[in-house]
Amino acid sequence: MTLDERLQNVAVIGAAGKMGSGIAVLIAQEMAKLKLKPENNDKIYRLNLIDVSEKALDGMRLYMKTQLLKVAEKSTVTLRGIYEGREDLVENAEIINAFVDDSYALLNFTTDIKVTKDAHLVFEAIFENEEIKIKVLKTLRELVNEDTLFMTNTSSIPISYLDEKAGLGGRIIGYHFYNPPVIQRLVEVIAAKATTDELKDVAQELGKKLRKTLVSSSDISGFIGNGHFSRDGLYALNEVERLKDKYEYHGSIYIMNKISQDFLVRPMGIFQLIDYVGIDIIECLLRVMRTHLDDESLTSSLIDKMANNKILGGQYSSGAQKDGFLKYEKNRPVGVYNIEGGKYFSFDDEWRKNIDNDLGILPEGYSPWRTLLSDAKKQDKLKAHFNNLKKMNTWGAKLALSYLKKTKEVALKLLSDGVATSADEVNAILTNGFYWLYGPINDYI
Amino acid sequence: MSFFRKKIYATAGFNTISLGSGRKEFHPKKPRPGIEHYIKEAGLGSIDQINKPENIDEGVIGNFMAERFCRQGNLGGFFPMVHPTFQYKPCIRVEGACDSGGLALVTAIKTILADLADVVLCIGFEIQNSVKAIYGADYLAGAGWYSGERKKGHAYFFPDQFSQRAGACFEKFGKERIRAGMAQWYVNAIENARKNPKAQEYHNRNSDLMSTGLTPPNPKVFCEHINVFDCSKVSDGASAMMFTSEEGLKKIGVDGKDAVEAVAYAQIQDNLTTPPPDLTKLSTCEIAAKHAYQRAGIKSKDLSVLDVHDCFSIAGLLAVEAAGFADHGEGADFVKEGNTKVSGQIPTNTTGGLIGYGHPTGASGVRQAVDIVHQLLGKAGDCQVKIDSNRPYGMMSSMGGNDKTVVAMIFEKLE
Ligand SMILES: NC(=O)c1ccc[n+]([C@@H]2O[C@H](COP(=O)([O-])OP(=O)(O)OC[C@H]3O[C@@H](n4cnc5c(N)ncnc54)[C@H](O)[C@@H]3O)[C@@H](O)[C@H]2O)c1
Numbered sequence: 001m002t003l004d005e006r007l008q009n010v011a012v013i014g015a016a017g018k019m020g021s022g023i024a025v026l027i028a029q030e031m032a033k034l035k036l037k038p039e040n041n042d043k044i045y046r047l048n049l050i051d052v053s054e055k056a057l058d059g060m061r062l063y064m065k066t067q068l069l070k071v072a073e074k075s076t077v078t079l080r081g082i083y084e085g086r087e088d089l090v091e092n093a094e095i096i097n098a099f100v101d102d103s104y105a106l107l108n109f110t111t112d113i114k115v116t117k118d119a120h121l122v123f124e125a126i127f128e129n130e131e132i133k134i135k136v137l138k139t140l141r142e143l144v145n146e147d148t149l150f151m152t153n154t155s156s157i158p159i160s161y162l163d164e165k166a167g168l169g170g171r172i173i174g175y176h177f178y179n180p181p182v183i184q185r186l187v188e189v190i191a192a193k194a195t196t197d198e199l200k201d202v203a204q205e206l207g208k209k210l211r212k213t214l215v216s217s218s219d220i221s222g223f224i225g226n227g228h229f230s231r232d233g234l235y236a237l238n239e240v241e242r243l244k245d246k247y248e249y250h251g252s253i254y255i256m257n258k259i260s261q262d263f264l265v266r267p268m269g270i271f272q273l274i275d276y277v278g279i280d281i282i283e284c285l286l287r288v289m290r291t292h293l294d295d296e297s298l299t300s301s302l303i304d305k306m307a308n309n310k311i312l313g314g315q316y317s318s319g320a321q322k323d324g325f326l327k328y329e330k331n332r333p334v335g336v337y338n339i340e341g342g343k344y345f346s347f348d349d350e351w352r353k354n355i356d357n358d359l360g361i362l363p364e365g366y367s368p369w370r371t372l373l374s375d376a377k378k379q380d381k382l383k384a385h386f387n388n389l390k391k392m393n394t395w396g397a398k399l400a401l402s403y404l405k406k407t408k409e410v411a412l413k414l415l416s417d418g419v420a421t422s423a424d425e426v427n428a429i430l431t432n433g434f435y436w437l438y439g440p441i442n443d444y445i
Numbered sequence: 446m447s448f449f450r451k452k453i454y455a456t457a458g459f460n461t462i463s464l465g466s467g468r469k470e471f472h473p474k475k476p477r478p479g480i481e482h483y484i485k486e487a488g489l490g491s492i493d494q495i496n497k498p499e500n501i502d503e504g505v506i507g508n509f510m511a512e513r514f515c516r517q518g519n520l521g522g523f524f525p526m527v528h529p530t531f532q533y534k535p536c537i538r539v540e541g542a543c544d545s546g547g548l549a550l551v552t553a554i555k556t557i558l559a560d561l562a563d564v565v566l567c568i569g570f571e572i573q574n575s576v577k578a579i580y581g582a583d584y585l586a587g588a589g590w591y592s593g594e595r596k597k598g599h600a601y602f603f604p605d606q607f608s609q610r611a612g613a614c615f616e617k618f619g620k621e622r623i624r625a626g627m628a629q630w631y632v633n634a635i636e637n638a639r640k641n642p643k644a645q646e647y648h649n650r651n652s653d654l655m656s657t658g659l660t661p662p663n664p665k666v667f668c669e670h671i672n673v674f675d676c677s678k679v680s681d682g683a684s685a686m687m688f689t690s691e692e693g694l695k696k697i698g699v700d701g702k703d704a705v706e707a708v709a710y711a712q713i714q715d716n717l718t719t720p721p722p723d724l725t726k727l728s729t730c731e732i733a734a735k736h737a738y739q740r741a742g743i744k745s746k747d748l749s750v751l752d753v754h755d756c757f758s759i760a761g762l763l764a765v766e767a768a769g770f771a772d773h774g775e776g777a778d779f780v781k782e783g784n785t786k787v788s789g790q791i792p793t794n795t796t797g798g799l800i801g802y803g804h805p806t807g808a809s810g811v812r813q814a815v816d817i818v819h820q821l822l823g824k825a826g827d828c829q830v831k832i833d834s835n836r837p838y839g840m841m842s843s844m845g846g847n848d849k850t851v852v853a854m855i856f857e858k859l860e
Binding site: 090 | 577579580582583586591595596599600601653656664665666667
């Protein structure tokens with residue numbers, strides 16, 4: 001069966017979630033474009049969007065409309081060609097609305113998993129819980145045809161493990177979209193031991209169709225992306241434990257966030273990123289990795305305590321950040337949490353000044369991430385930045401350089417453990433998926 | 446013998462800021478001023494420069510598509526709102542696509558020549574940021590022939606029309622050469638706009654304009670032969686200016702040193718339902734310029750300053766040819782060599798043009814006239830160029846549609 005044939009009947013399970021809904025937008029537009037080809041005129045196309053939450057599905061209807069509208073507005077140049085034969089559609093507005101209607105008509109929102117029975121391709125994007133994922137995959141296996149293929153969005157569970165437990169016989173592959181799937185270019189592809197060649201090909205072909213950047217990772221818990229992120233985050237968490245005697249929790253978190261964002265020129269500080277991903281999600285990620293890798297060091301008591309206290313971070317449906325380690329106003333950190341007192345400390349100019357004084361100044365010629373992003377000479381500027389950092393004798397520079405070194409070690413270990421097969425792969429994940437300006441494997445250190 | 450049967454003066458020019466992407470105060474999701482604001486700001490900006498507004502006889506409003514961008518017609522009805530003494534005075538709205546402003550100038554002059562008024566206030570305006578560019582493209586496509594061209598046209602209808610012109614020029618005169626001229630046009634536009642605090646690109650800090658100008662086109666999301674930097678801006682803005690008779694100038698209490706003479710114009714209309722005769726030429730603009738020179742009794746070399754309708758960089762190059770400064774196919778080299786820079790042989794679009802200042806369509810023709818008049822009066826601020834006493838003339842040329850509706854107007858500095 002060709003990919004285009006598979007795209008006649010597709011199911012997304014966990015469709016109303018963050019990842020599921022994004023995947024639905026991507027797939028719906030491709031299916032609509034196929035359906036609109038004259039030769040497919042009389043075929044039925046169906047995208048089944050399945051979720052346990054009726055309420056979430058309700059919200060998703062509006063989400064799909066607005067997202068499909070955005071897609072159509074951005075691809076009107078192509079859409080005018082697709083609707084060339086429709087004499088009644090003349091203006092962009094008419095063509096855009098027609099495409100939204102035609103895509104929307106493919107969708108079937110339901111809580112009934114049985115509609116999956118005719119699906120040729122199934123995306124699994126329910127939350128990161130092994131038992132539930134396995135249970136659902138088993139149910140699906142019994143429902144669908146023998147040649148139905150599965151793509152799972154799991155962030156950390158080994159695909160071979162899911163394959164064996166659910167008895168899928170290699171009809172599953174890890175297809176790890178990044179959040180939000182509509183915008184993020186990167187997809188990490190993880191083949192299980194038994195994954196069939198056909199499915200590997202489908203995964204590649206689909207990636208091309210969706211204009212994604214595919215990077216393959218070995219089937220080792222956490223894969224490349226979270227394999228790096230978890231350990232990079234743990235380093236910062238452990239540093240906080242080390243610094244807290246002098247700076248308390250809130251001061252130490254502020255320090256490590258600043259070191260990573262400013263001194264290491266990242267898009268956001270490590271604690272803002274942890275909040276963005278969600279503290280509960282990270283707790284779960286560490287637990288899964290700890291179990292599958294049998295590695296006790298993948299633990300953070302601070303994360304566990306925060307999760308226990310229900311300080312979880314994450315995002316509102318608008319994409320705005322919820323409070324976690326940091327407190328946010330208009331998506332900018334304005335305070336920081338102290339687990340010992342159980343409350344937030346507002347950033348106070350005096351307090352910040354004192355800590356910033358201890359850290360010392362940023363290297364001369366420093367430009368923040370956002371400025372460098374669109375700077376044609378960013379590679380030279382980064383090199384100069386890190387060279388300057390090495391020449392400085394401040395405490396901030398020392399903290400930054402040890403972080404830079406650690407980050408590189410984490411990446412190199414992914415290579416020696418066989419999670420990634422080349423430095424380019426690791427660097428590609430961090431630059432594409434995390435928007436770093438440089439890969440962790442570099443010659444800055 | 447002068448072309449007009451009596452002397453016509455232009456005075457009290459005013460431009461609002463051209464608001465849109467690029468301006469720091471612009472935010473697509475925040476509320477913005479509407480029609481009432483723009484007409485009033487421009488009108489009062491002009492009135493503030495004269496002594497007796499009660500002696501203004503009539504108004505003309507130039508606007509292209511308020512019906513669609515703002516769902517508003519009957520635009521003449523906003524004229525009495527500008528000043529209490531305007532109540533019950535005549536006002537007409539004129540429309541000729543992106544040349545609506547040019548037609549407003551012409552209409553004012555005609556009324557004075559007909560002895561029906563001594564002072565006419567022209568206001569041109571457009572509001573375009575009310576919808577996303579992809580829908581704005583639909584509205585602006587109204588400058589083309591809807592039933593004959595729109596269905597087979599591009600999503601970005603007008604950019605594509607001029608992309609086709611660029612393609613034709615590439616083919617005939619060499620791609621590198623034309624492309625280099627287009628990029629230089631962009632560089633000049635931004636450099637000039639940086640000196641004009643009202644310009645949309647005033648805040649532009651790009652340190653490598655040439656590379657930006659040379660950005661390769663992406664036909665998947667835009668056009669085949671031009672990039673977005675080759676295009677004029679999506680803008681909200683308004684401009685106003687007064688035309689008077691000799692008597693009128695006295696009536697509003699304006700000194701001769703604050704006015705220039707409008708010595709000639711040509712307004713030319715081409716058939717909307719026929720394709721341009723030659724994609725590598727702005728044939729209608731060329732006829733308009735020729736007629737205007739002839740009527741003014743001057744030649745292109747007598748101009749000290751020029752303002753052309755660069756809705757796209759390629760249109761800028763072709764407009765310079767049409768105005769007689771370069772031969773067919775040589776506009777790109779002429780621009781590339783720096784001849785249209787403020788320091789060059791013929792300073793062109795000294796305040797940024799449609800690419801640098803912005804292109805609030807219905808205002809543009811008026812804006813061009815205002816800027817030429819300011820140059821001749823020495824009131825162009827940081828954009829001021831030298832007006833040679835042997836060459837006391839400036840010309841504006843504005844265009845609606847794909848070289849369909851054109852006005853060329855020549856002004857002369859008074860002794
Ligand atoms: N959020 C991220 O940043 C991110 C990034 C990459 C991968 N992932 C992975 O994607 C998967 C989904 O994550 P998410 O963030 O979208 O979670 P989410 O909580 O936003 O969505 C999960 C959805 O699954 C639904 N669901 C739960 N059980 C179900 C069942 N039995 N049948 C059908 N639907 C069910 C829930 O109602 C919810 O709508 C997880 O495996 C996660 O690890 C998440």
